[in-house]
Amino acid sequence: MKKIMQVDLHLWFVVGFLWLLTSCNQEKQVGPIANNSNLPDNSEKAFNKKLLPQEFKDYWYGGEAEISSYKLEQARYGEIREGHAVLIYVTEDFLADTQVKADKQNPNNIPVLKLNSTKNFNTGVYPYSTMQSVFYPVSNNQHALKVSSSIQEWCGHVYVQLNNREPFEVTSHSYFEGEADEAFSIKKSILENELWAQLRINPKSLPTGNLEIIPSFENLRFSHIPLKAYKAITSLTSNTYSISYPELNRILLINFNPNFPYDILSWEETFNSGYGENAKMLTTKATKLKTIKSSYWNKKFNKDEILRDTLQLN
Secondary structure, eight states, X not given: OHHHHHHHHHHHHHHHHHHHHHHHHTSOOOOHHHHTTTOOTTGGGXXXXXXXXXXXXHHHSSSOEEEEEEEEEEEETTEEEEEEEEEXXXXXXXETTTTEEOSSOOTTOEEEEEEEEEEXXXXXXXXXXXXXXXXXXXXXXXXXXXXXXXXXXXTEEEEEEEEESSSEEEEEEOSSGGGSEEEEEEOOOEEHHHHHHHHXXXXXXXXXXXXXXXXXXXXXXXXXXXXXXXXXXXXXXXSEEEEEETTTTEEEEEXXXXXXXXXXXXXXXXXXXXXXXXXXXXXXXXXXXXXXEEOGGXXXXXXXXXXXXXXXXX
């Protein structure tokens, strides 16, 4: 009898192990960020840029930034506003400790793909200007090292910054009473902001399935909701990445070139764009106008304004 019980226990152990193994194989598909979300912040220091594909190095390490302009139809306060959006991608070296751009060559510098995304549009008589910055490791093996967002309009301005430490550290400033000056920590999760840079390195690495994602800082401020991770459903086709937030009633679609350098062709963002009687579901749309490569930081003279005509921004 004792022997039979031992055999039964052994069988239950084997069955339980196989069930666990099968369950693990059926989990959601995720990219390298989600698989390595607990990497130490200095894990990037050992990365060698020589490991990057040659086409990546040829395109991103030629001493120029990639600048893409977009026709913008921005949903705000229950109406669609016309304007422009610009995505500026450039590679830089980043200091892990102070989390700023490195001024000098150093073996401890972290190579990143930086994205500055801007929007400009008017709401009635007054203008809106937004900017979000992302510093994402080109090794594509951990979260963005830093994300910041600022919004300026005639009522005031707001600023949010997240630093990738252990855990994420957030500082926030706003002219709204309930959002004034805050400093807090949150557990590490996928950042919607970082996915725009991850896509440009390798769209196939984008996380898919049922996930938890911290929405874009711009949308969090527009919607006045807490900065934290929300449940999201993501999917990837050959040229479109989608994120749906059921709890927030928001959907983002990013359409991109399936071939390197995986440039972003357009995007759509559907969400509740107003408050009270002006609340309604509308869709923000951005469609590419022009892409150029330029060392724009050297193009700061009056004669260089012609590049704004090239980008169709005037």
